[in-house]
Amino acid sequence: MSNYRRITTVSITHEVDVVSCRQSAKQIAAWLGLSTLEQIRLATSVSELARNIYQYAGQGSFHFDLRKDSQGLVNAIGFEAVDRGHGIREIERILDGSYVSPTGMGVGLRGAQKLMDEFDIQTGTEGTRIRALKVVFPPQPFPSEKRIQEIRRQLQHEGASDPYVELQVRGSELLLTSSELHNKQQELEATNQELENTNKGVVALYSELEKASQELQEASDSKSRFFSNMTHEFRTPINIIENISKLLLKGADGELNPEQYKQVRFISSAAGELSDLVNELLDLAEAESGRMDIVPTRFSLADFTEQLRQFTGALSMRYPSIAWQIAPVHSDVMLDTDRNRLFQILRNLITNAFKYTPEGSVTVRCLLPDNETVEFLVEDSGVGISEDNQARIFEEFARVRIPGLAHVQGNGLGLPLAARLAALLRGEIQLHSEPGAGSRFTARIAREHHQSAVDLQNLDLSGITVLVIDDNEADRYLVHHVLEPFHAVVMESPTAAASIDKMHAIRPDIILLDLDLPDIYGADLLESMDWSLHSRVLINTAKPLENAERDRLLGMCQGILLKTQPDYAEALLQHVQRLAGSLSA
Missing domain, CATH: 3.40.50.2300 (Response regulator)
Incomplete structure (x- = not known):
């Protein structure tokens, strides 16, 4: 309780002491600069609790405190109401509003609870103790010890006013509160009228937007169907070219002379690149249209990391000037997602890292940020990507031209496809890069593809x-x-x-x-x-x-x-x- 400072205590033995409690609460709130309505709310809450002590326990004490924050500022007014009565029965039902008393008992207690920011009550056969707080915002400077003594003397000197005067004051406060509520009601009615007028235009706008959205969706579906149909049509002749090229290179119908062998090898290589392009176009079209099948399987993270190590080792043979590392996982866990699609994502990211690192290093690390997610970090010390181009690299067929790396081959589909696949695996890809300082791609994927879905049919947020x-x-x-x-x-x-x-x-x-x-x-x-x-x-x-x-x-x-x-x-x-x-x- 070192962050609390007691201001005053009022002993409740007579009915006039209830008025003293109310006045003390209102004056303390006024000293701290609370609005008139906040002063009234605090005073009303204190008055109800003090009256409960007098009526049902006969006597008790009311303590007023100030709470200070870590910077020494007052951030709340607190009070503690204590009596040694017989306790309050049905306290839980009183506070949740389900208790109905013919005498009205408990209404004031529940009302006081609603008016305060924090409210705690302990009651039993040996008495009742209530602690409550009213937040002060913004926080105010904490009064000096001299000022606290002045406050105490003023409270003791003023005491309780004449009950009839107090009734007049409370009547004025009621009129003020009623006037404030009336003003709020008028503002609410004006706002509702404005919203009603605005809503007519909004409805028309949404109708136009819905129509435009439908047209865009139809165009997108047509594009996806075109990609899918055309790539399927391309695949058959490409397969024929690839297979016949292989037969010729093997000499199935006779040995080729060196020049013929070189020419057929060019044809075979170009057919292979075209086949890769067609496969990526098919995957991209299926991912965009939502027709791509995701087949989750259960596998260990350590086993998958070893697969990445074998792939990276084979890839690195084409880049002898690049050092690489697949960092071991610190904690092996089981994943339940589409392993092939996850490998496709990492394969594209790792291949890109090697392509755009003339010399230096490529590192792949795996992190477990929480119980639901796995993160793969692919970092390189390569040429980096400028901020203007970072969004473009995730667009289909967009390639960033970098001086000195014009020889790098690619079709501009690897990263867009990786991003689409990550979304299908309930994840995303993030990029952090600076020109000349390398790049870091983070693939964040859900460990369990089939997460527990929300039961929409039985979800009821009434009262929330x-x-x-x-x-x-x-x-x-x-x-x-x-x-x-x-x-x-x-x-x-x-x-x-x-x-x-x-x-x-x-x-x-x-x-x-x-x-x-x-x-x-x-x-x-x-x-x-x-x-x-x-x-x-x-x-x-x-x-x-x-x-x-x-x-x-x-x-x-x-x-x-x-x-x-x-x-x-x-x-x-x-x-x-x-x-x-x-x-x-």
Whole structure:
């Protein structure tokens, strides 16, 4: 309790002491700069609890404290209500709202709980102890010892006002609260009218977008069908050329002279390259159209790493000036995914690393960042890729021309195909590169291809409030669109400042927090929240995170969701279902 400082204590023995408690709470809140409505909420909560002590226990004590953070600033007003009565029966039902009393007992207690940010009650036959906190935001300078003594003397000197005066004050506060609610109601009605008018235009816009999206999808399907049909048609004549070339090279119909042998070898080599191109086109078309079959098998990571070592060893014979290493895995685990497709991804990445490293080294490492994912890092010390070209290399047939490496052969399909395959294996490929400093490709793949899917038929988020703190309107819309069919109550805040009132007044069950907010960095907002909210926060970001920052954030929240992952909607539902389940556990 070293971060708490007691301000005053009020002994409750007479009804007038209830008024003293209320006045003390309101004055302390005013000294700390809380808004008038926040002062009223705090005073009302304290008044209800003090009245409970007087009515049901006869007497007790009310302690007022200030809590300071690591920087020495006041970040909360705390109080502790203590009595030695007979305890409160049916306390769990009172707090969850299921207890109905003919006398109204428990209503004030539940109301006080809703008005506070933290609330803890311990009750039994030897008495009741209630501890509660009201957050102060932004944090205020902690008063000096001299100032605390002045506050205490002022509270003791003023004492309790005349009950009739207090009734007048409370009447004025009620009028103020009613006026505030009326203003909010008018603002809400105006906003609803504006939204209704805007919605008509949005509906028309979505209709146009849906039509354009359908046309684009049809064009994409036509392109995929064309690729697939044409490549199948190409394969037959290419196979004939390859097979006849092999027969001629073997001398099946007579020995070839040296010049003929050289010419047929050129034909055979070109047919082989064309065959590889056709195979990659077929795979790319199938991956884009969703017709590619993924056949998960169970195999060990160490065994797969050995397969990569054998492949890299054979490949390296064509590049004698390059040193290479396949780092051993530190912990062998079992994978359940399509081994052939995973090898195809790594084969393309490793081959590319050798191609674009005139001399130096190529290293392949494997990491296990969590229980669901495996990462393969393919690093080289080659020519690197400029930032302008990093997106282009994942486009079909796009090749980056690099001075001094014009001889490098390729068709521009290897990396696009690897990216498509990674998405089909529930993963992604990331690139970090600088010209002249080499490149690092990271293939992040799900260990288990068949992850447990969300039970959409039985998923019910009724009563779950979700606050989306994100300045991107499209991202907020997507979250709302995904969660709305399951009856979640979704609220939106485009800035950190706009979210603070919602967090304190509503206490949402789940908070989706973007990191790149316009007024404050999301991680800083997370740190400023009280710890009871940290258990409700899910980071929802498109920003690539370094390992150190990711570990730091995971220590303060319940998970990190990447907006860029291909199965974003399903992943969002999985996280929300998990957090909603923890609330009811």
